Every structure is written in structure tokens, then in C-alpha cells.
Amino acid sequence: MSLSLSFVMFTQFLFLLSLLSLVSAGSFSSVQPLCHDDESFALLQFKESLIVNQSTSTYSKISLWMAQSSDCCTWDGIQCDENTGHVISLDLSNSSLYGSINSSSSLFQLVHLQKLNLSINNFNHSEIPVGVRWLSKLTHLDLSYSGFSGKIPSEILQLSKLVSLNLALNPLKLHKPDLRSIAEKLTNLEELILSEVDISSTVPSILANLSSLTTISLGDCGLHGEFPTRLFQLPNLKSLNVRFNPKLTGRVPEFNRSSPLEVLRLTGANFPGKLPDSMGNLQSLYELDVKSCNFSGPIPSSFANLTKLMYLDLSANIFNRGTLSWVGDLRNLSILNLQYNNFHGRTPQIFMEGCKLGMITLRQNHFEGLLPRSLANCTMLEVLDIGNNHIIDIFPSWLGILPELRVLILQSNRIHGFIGKPETIQRFPKLQVIDVSNNNISGKLPFEYFQIWKAMQSFDASHLTYMQANGLNLKTSSNGWLMAYIYSMTLTNKGIKTKYSRIQDFFVAIDLSGNNFEGEIPIILGNLKALHMLNLSNNVLTGFIPPSLATLTNLESLDLSQNMLVGEIPLQLTELTFLAFLNLSHNNLTGPIPQGKQFLTFQNNSFYANVELCGSPLSKRCANSEDPPTPTSNFEAKQGLEFPFEFGWKVVAMGYGCGFVVGVFVGQVIITRKSGWFIKSFAIGRPTGRRVKWRRCQK
Structure with a gap:
């Protein structure tokens, strides 16, 4: 009996011991290892090699390193591997950093880095150091808008694991290596973002072999030649940007329904011809920017299927032939820019209830008829420009109910009649710019509106920003920038x-x-x-x-x-x-x-x-412009007397002449008739010689 009891107690002890060991093991495994000392030291050295620009209002992530903890894995902008404790991600974007980085920088001791983001800083036109090749585990490299310059080093091709490469918005040159070598060596790329980098080459068709590409951004790169059509049709492509390459030519191909394309920016490139009917298959598309591309013909009716479209810029092309309809539900559209085309017919009837448009620009077309009253549904509208069309209507005072309208341009149409009085004092509460020039409006100037345009009566000069869409943010790259x-x-x-x-x-x-x-x-x-x-x-x-x-x-x-x-x-x-x-x-x-x-x-x-x-600057001089002021008597000066008008020199001369003539005439009469009295009165006490001369004169 005692033996069996002892056995039971022993087994219970073993059970508790094993349970305790399991709990202990679980608790220990949940504790993240500390940062390695050598990596912590390398980070602090890197911090010391740079200056934090205190003049900016941006918080710098490196400012509180060490003050937060001795464990670098807890520092801002740093992420460590949960198992090894090695630093695998360093994000110092927008941290007001200033200085330069060379190949001896302690940054390149962080050989376990997988993600490096130094964007939106100022590295003082230093070159991208060749030491970047030591970061062979990098999958994401973002040096955009960071003040690097010079040639992109060929050592960047040794980063064969790169999934995302973003060097945009720097005065860099990609010549050797070039786009072809990037396509050959960096075969895992999903994002290639080089906008405003000087490439000055054609786009190699081999780039279309990178089937994993989701983002291609080559705007303003000096590209020329024929753009490979296959790039439009990459199976995973979500964003394509080749705008501001005026020597780049090509055509837009047909799209299938499986295309995931969300952003298409071709502005300023040369893509003559029509937009394909299959554009309507791009049901994920939310931004279409094809300004100044030499497109012509009608807008495909399939555009009605683009229900996610937020931004549409078709301006400065030759779109024409008949009425522009949006046959569908475009209630998500925030920006509509159709200016400088050849559209005819009535203005688009797409302003349905729930309209989110912030800007509508239909300028310089041949739209006619009345302004669509459905514009009143666009309660978020801030800018409306329908200038230089053939709109025949009265002044649209009904637009005054739009609470956000800031710019109203109706110039060079056929607006007629009186502006009249506002129905309430709440009309056009935020209006800052109004242009109804070159119309046929009559009557008096609308002083009643001048009384209620509150946004024109005061302003905050310290608010030095620009008018921008409130509800629209356009993603520019994988680093999460949002450009309004x-x-x-x-x-x-x-x-x-x-x-x-x-x-x-x-x-x-x-x-x-x-x-x-x-x-x-x-x-x-x-x-x-x-x-x-x-x-x-x-x-x-x-x-x-x-x-x-x-x-x-x-x-x-x-x-x-x-x-x-x-x-x-x-x-x-x-x-x-x-x-x-x-x-x-x-x-x-x-x-x-x-x-x-x-x-x-x-x-x-x-x-x-x-x-x-x-008066100046005219050649005609004013009457008194060159005469000295008429002097005033002491009495007048003391009494402060002022005459209601001034005497000109002609008036004075005429008065003097008349007085002289009258005086001579009256004097002659007196002398003739009363000579004795005159002599007695004026010759007494005179020298005899004078009296003799006088008498001789009388004789």
C-alpha cells in the first residue's frame, strides 16, 4: 500500500516537473533576444557621422537613440529578427538627416539588413557608396529624395535579392549599369522606381521578362524610342509611370479582364491614336493620367465600367467626335480634367447624388447648352472651370449652395442676364476666385455678393500652402508617400x-x-x-x-x-x-x-x-505744374487764411494791365482839370530844378 502510494506521489511529482519545464520553456522562448553589441555600436557611430537639421519641424528618429533603452532593437526606426536579434530593418526616412555617407561608414557593418530606407533626407550630393554591396541580404532599398548624386554604382547589381529598388527624385545617372543590366541581374524585382533619374536610353524589351513587377516608375528619365507594349500587359503590374518623356513613343494595347492595373501615367509621352475599347477591363484602375499624349478619337464607352476611378486627366489631347457621356457610376471620381480638347455637345451628365468631385476642368472645348444643374450634387467641389466653351445660360447663382467652392471660372462663354441678388447670405461662403469675363452679363455690379463673400474679406498670410484636393491622396511608391x-x-x-x-x-x-x-x-x-x-x-x-x-x-x-x-x-x-x-x-x-x-x-x-x-508719365502737362506757388502776405500767413482758388500768371497779368490803363486815364483827367491842385499837393518842398522841369513839361 505504501509502495503504491509512493509511486503515485512520484508520478505526480514528475508530471508537475514536466509541466513546470514546459511553462518555463514557453516563457523563455517568448523573450526576444537583445540587440548585438557590435550592431548597436555601429548604429551609434552612424548617428554620430550625421547632423540632425534642427531647423525643420520633422521629428528625427535617431534623436532619442540610447536615451530610450540600451537595447537597439527598441529604438525608433529599427527592427530586429525575433530569433537572432540581428538588425534587419533600418527606416530613417524623413528624419532631417544631413551629411554624407562613404564606403567606410559603419552603416555597412549591418550585414543582416534586409530593408534600408533613407528617403527624404539630405546627404549633401554625396554619391551612393560602393560599400552598399556588403548589404547582400537587402530586399528593399529606398534612397529616394535624399540628395544623392552622381552615377549609380554597378555594385548595386550585386544585391541580387532586391525586391524593391527606389532611387527616385535624385540627380543620379543610370548609364553603366543601365536598364538592361538591371533586368538581367535583379530578377526578383517587384518595384522599380527611378523617376527623375537620368537614364537617357530606350526601354529594353527584356524588362518585360520580370513577370513579378508590380510597379514601374520611370517618369522624366530622358527615355526615347518605342515603349515595349508587353510592359502594359505584365500579369502583376499595378502601377506604370512613364510620364514626362516627350521622346518616348508607343501605343496602348488591349487589356484583358485579369489586369490588376491601378495607376497609369503617360503624361507628356507620345502615344498617338485611340484609347482601346478594352480600357473598361481595368476595373481596378483608380488613376488615369494621359495628358498631352496626342490621343484622338472618342472616349471609349467602356469607361463606364471604371467605377473605382478617382483621378481622370485627359487634357491637352485631340479627343473629339460627338458628345462625351459617362453612360455608368463614377461617383468615386475626385478629379476630372478634360480641358484643351475638341469635345462637342452637352457637358457630361455624370454629377449624380453622392458626387465626390473636388475639381472639374472642362476648359477650351466646344461644350454647349445649359450648365448641368446636377452639379449641385457635388458638395465637395472646390474648383469649377468651364471657361472658353459655348455655354448659353444665366449666371449660375444656384452654385452658391456648394459649401466648399473656392474657384469659379466661366470666362468666354455666353452667360447673359443679370447676376441679381443672393437668396441668402450663405451663398458662396468660401469663394476666393471668380472669373466671368468675356460674357454678356448686364446690370449693375453685384454689390450684394461683395457684401457676403467672406473668404475675400480676410486671409491668413502665414498659411503659405496651396489649394489641393482634400479627399484624394495618390500613392507614389512603396515607401508609403502620399502626394495630394x-x-x-x-x-x-x-x-x-x-x-x-x-x-x-x-x-x-x-x-x-x-x-x-x-x-x-x-x-x-x-x-x-x-x-x-x-x-x-x-x-x-x-x-x-x-x-x-x-x-x-x-x-x-x-x-x-x-x-x-x-x-x-x-x-x-x-x-x-x-x-x-x-x-x-x-x-x-x-x-x-x-x-x-x-x-x-x-x-x-x-x-x-x-x-x-x-501729368507724368503722360506728355500732357498740367496747367500749374511748373509755376512757383503764389506767396501769401504776412497777415494772411498769421491768420491762416486760405483762398478757395489760386491766381494763375495770366490772370495776374490781365489785372495788372487793366489797372495800368485805368490809372493812366484817370490821372490824365485829374491833371488836366486840377493842375493847380495837383502841383500844390505834390510839388511842395521839391527842389526848384524839378519844379522848372515840371513846368516845361506842362508847356
């Missing part, structure tokens, strides 16, 4: 048609020129203190130039030419210290041109064709 779409527009500013590739957030402009506006310029315009540009030229405006315009202290361009304005130019306008362009020509202005400050910079053409206007 920057809005653009075309305006006539300072008398010159100007393309704004970027619109400053605080830019404010009004162009109502080339219409039939009449009446006076409202004084309330002076409340729009954020205005940079004001153009009311070529209307039938009358009355005076209001001095209140002098409160527009940010004004850079003022054009009131070709109206019927009268009176003098307000002297207060000389206080507009930013005014670089002024045109008051072809009016009925009178009086002297104000002198001083900015007015000294304007030429004759600023004031031409105002018959009664005088």
Missing part, C-alpha cells in the same frame, strides 16, 4: 494670360471684365481686403473711382480700363504699395495723375486715352 493633388487654373492677370500650376491658399481674384456691367463701382468693394487682383475693364461703368479701393492693401493688379469713368484718380491709391499693374486707360478721367510711390513705376499705357488727364 494640387489644383491649377488659368486667369488673365496683369494683362497676360497666366497658367497657375499651383494656387496659393490665400490668392483672391475677381474678373468681371468684358461684359455689359453699368453704373458706379460700389464703395463696398473696399471691404474685400484679401483681393490680389481686380479686373472690371471693358464694361460701361460710370461715375468716380471710389477712394475706398485704397483699403485693398494686398492688391497687385487693378484694371478699370475701357469704361466711362470720370473725375480725378484718387490720391489715396498711391498707398497701394503692392500694386504692380494698373490700367486706367480709355476712360474720361480728368485732372493730375497722382505722383509718388507705386505710381512712379507706371508707364503711359496705364493712363492712355483719357483726354483731360495730365
Whole structure:
């Protein structure tokens, strides 16, 4: 009995002991090994070889190394292998690093690295060091936008395990090695991103042998010759970018339904011909940018299948033939740019409920008819440009309900009638730029709108950013950069048609020129203190130039030419210290041109064709411009007397002449009739000689 009890107790002890060992083993295995001392030391040496630019607001990942822990595996930007403790990933992107890296850098002691990301730093135009060959386990290398320059070393071809190579946005040259050698040696590549690297070669067809490629980005690389069609049809390709290579030619092939293509950027390359009907098979496509590619013909009707499309730029091509429809559901579209084509018919009827469009640009086509009222569904719309078409409509005051609209351009259409009054004070709450020039709008200037355009009345000059799409971020590479779409527009500013590739957030402009506006310029315009540009030229405006315009202290361009304005130019306008362009020509202005400050910079053409206007820079001098001021008597000076007008020299001369004649005549009469009295009164006490001479004169 005791023996059996002892046996049971012994087996229970063994069970507990084995259980304890299992728990202990599990707990120990879950503990990650510490960073290796040699790698920790190499990282600290690398840190010491660089400078952190303190002037940037960006947090630097290396700043707190060592302060966080003695274990480098816990430091920012570092990842270690869970089993070995070796550093396998170093991500110091956007860390405000400055300096240079050479082949003796301790960085190359981290021989277990698999991922290295030094993008968005400044390595001071140093060359990519040949020591990179020691990092033979690298699968991901990202040196984009980091200030490297010179030739890309051939040693990079020894990194045979590379899956992603990103050297974009550096002043680098890829000559030896070239694209062919990359395709031959780096056969595992999935991402090849070399945009803005000087390649200056053709695109070898062998590149299409890399069937694992998901991303090809060769924008602005100096490519030329025929682009291999097979590259469009790579089975795993999601993003293709060859834009800004004007000497690159090719054609867009047919696509099958299995194509995973998401991004296609061909802008500025030469791809004449039509877009294939099979474009509709690209059902994963969310960005299509084919600006200035010489495409022609109609838009394929299959575009209606592109329901994931967010960004569509077909501008500056020769698309034509009939009405542009989007027969389908394009409610995800954020950017629509169709400007500078040959489209005819009614404007696209794609603005359905739930519309997410932030920018619509249909400029310089042949669209006609009414503006589609369905635009009111686009509650996220910020920029609407339908300039230079054949739209026949009244001013679209109904667009005032759009809460985000900042830029409205309707120039050179057939907009007619009165602008009228806003229905509520909430109309156009964020409007900063309005251009309805060269239409047929009549009536008075819309001073009621001037009262409610709050975004034009003040601004924050410290906010030096650009207008961009709020809901659209475009992925540029595997490093996760997201590039927001920057809005653009075309305006006539300072008398010159100007393309704004970027619109400053605080830019404010009004162009109502080339219409039939009449009446006076409202004084309330002076409340729009954020205005940079004001153009009311070529209307039938009358009355005076209001001095209140002098409160527009940010004004850079003022054009009131070709109206019927009268009176003098307000002297207060000389206080507009930013005014670089002024045109008051072809009016009925009178009086002297104000002198001083900015007015000294304007030429004759600023004031031409105002018959009664005088003074510099015109050749016509004002009447009193060269005469000294008339002196005042001591009494007048002491009493502070001022005359309501001044005597010119002609008036003084006439008065002096008349007084002389009258005096001589009256004197002669008195002398003749009262000679005795005259002699007695004026000759007493005179010398005798004088009296004798006098008498002789009388005889």
C-alpha cells in the first residue's frame, strides 16, 4: 500500500516537473533576444557621422537613440529578427538627416539588413557608396529624395535579392549599369522606381521578362524610342509611370479582364491614336493620367465600367467626335480634367447624388447648352472651370449652395442676364476666385455678393500652402508617400494670360471684365481686403473711382480700363504699395495723375486715352505744374487764411494791365482839370530844378 502510494506521489511529482519545464520553456522562448553589441555600436557611430537639421519641424528618429533603452532593437526606426536579434530593418526616412555617407561608414557593418530606407533626407550630393554591396541580404532599398548624386554604382547589381529598388527624385545617372543590366541581374524585382533619374536610353524589351513587377516608375528619365507594349500587359503590374518623356513613343494595347492595373501615367509621352475599347477591363484602375499624349478619337464607352476611378486627366489631347457621356457610376471620381480638347455637345451628365468631385476642368472645348444643374450634387467641389466653351445660360447663382467652392471660372462663354441678388447670405461662403469675363452679363455690379463673400474679406498670410484636393491622396511608391493633388487654373492677370500650376491658399481674384456691367463701382468693394487682383475693364461703368479701393492693401493688379469713368484718380491709391499693374486707360478721367510711390513705376499705357488727364508719365502737362506757388502776405500767413482758388500768371497779368490803363486815364483827367491842385499837393518842398522841369513839361 505504501509502495503504491509512493509511486503515485512520484508520478505526480514528475508530471508537475514536466509541466513546470514546459511553462518555463514557453516563457523563455517568448523573450526576444537583445540587440548585438557590435550592431548597436555601429548604429551609434552612424548617428554620430550625421547632423540632425534642427531647423525643420520633422521629428528625427535617431534623436532619442540610447536615451530610450540600451537595447537597439527598441529604438525608433529599427527592427530586429525575433530569433537572432540581428538588425534587419533600418527606416530613417524623413528624419532631417544631413551629411554624407562613404564606403567606410559603419552603416555597412549591418550585414543582416534586409530593408534600408533613407528617403527624404539630405546627404549633401554625396554619391551612393560602393560599400552598399556588403548589404547582400537587402530586399528593399529606398534612397529616394535624399540628395544623392552622381552615377549609380554597378555594385548595386550585386544585391541580387532586391525586391524593391527606389532611387527616385535624385540627380543620379543610370548609364553603366543601365536598364538592361538591371533586368538581367535583379530578377526578383517587384518595384522599380527611378523617376527623375537620368537614364537617357530606350526601354529594353527584356524588362518585360520580370513577370513579378508590380510597379514601374520611370517618369522624366530622358527615355526615347518605342515603349515595349508587353510592359502594359505584365500579369502583376499595378502601377506604370512613364510620364514626362516627350521622346518616348508607343501605343496602348488591349487589356484583358485579369489586369490588376491601378495607376497609369503617360503624361507628356507620345502615344498617338485611340484609347482601346478594352480600357473598361481595368476595373481596378483608380488613376488615369494621359495628358498631352496626342490621343484622338472618342472616349471609349467602356469607361463606364471604371467605377473605382478617382483621378481622370485627359487634357491637352485631340479627343473629339460627338458628345462625351459617362453612360455608368463614377461617383468615386475626385478629379476630372478634360480641358484643351475638341469635345462637342452637352457637358457630361455624370454629377449624380453622392458626387465626390473636388475639381472639374472642362476648359477650351466646344461644350454647349445649359450648365448641368446636377452639379449641385457635388458638395465637395472646390474648383469649377468651364471657361472658353459655348455655354448659353444665366449666371449660375444656384452654385452658391456648394459649401466648399473656392474657384469659379466661366470666362468666354455666353452667360447673359443679370447676376441679381443672393437668396441668402450663405451663398458662396468660401469663394476666393471668380472669373466671368468675356460674357454678356448686364446690370449693375453685384454689390450684394461683395457684401457676403467672406473668404475675400480676410486671409491668413502665414498659411503659405496651396489649394489641393482634400479627399484624394495618390500613392507614389512603396515607401508609403502620399502626394495630394494640387489644383491649377488659368486667369488673365496683369494683362497676360497666366497658367497657375499651383494656387496659393490665400490668392483672391475677381474678373468681371468684358461684359455689359453699368453704373458706379460700389464703395463696398473696399471691404474685400484679401483681393490680389481686380479686373472690371471693358464694361460701361460710370461715375468716380471710389477712394475706398485704397483699403485693398494686398492688391497687385487693378484694371478699370475701357469704361466711362470720370473725375480725378484718387490720391489715396498711391498707398497701394503692392500694386504692380494698373490700367486706367480709355476712360474720361480728368485732372493730375497722382505722383509718388507705386505710381512712379507706371508707364503711359496705364493712363492712355483719357483726354483731360495730365501729368507724368503722360506728355500732357498740367496747367500749374511748373509755376512757383503764389506767396501769401504776412497777415494772411498769421491768420491762416486760405483762398478757395489760386491766381494763375495770366490772370495776374490781365489785372495788372487793366489797372495800368485805368490809372493812366484817370490821372490824365485829374491833371488836366486840377493842375493847380495837383502841383500844390505834390510839388511842395521839391527842389526848384524839378519844379522848372515840371513846368516845361506842362508847356
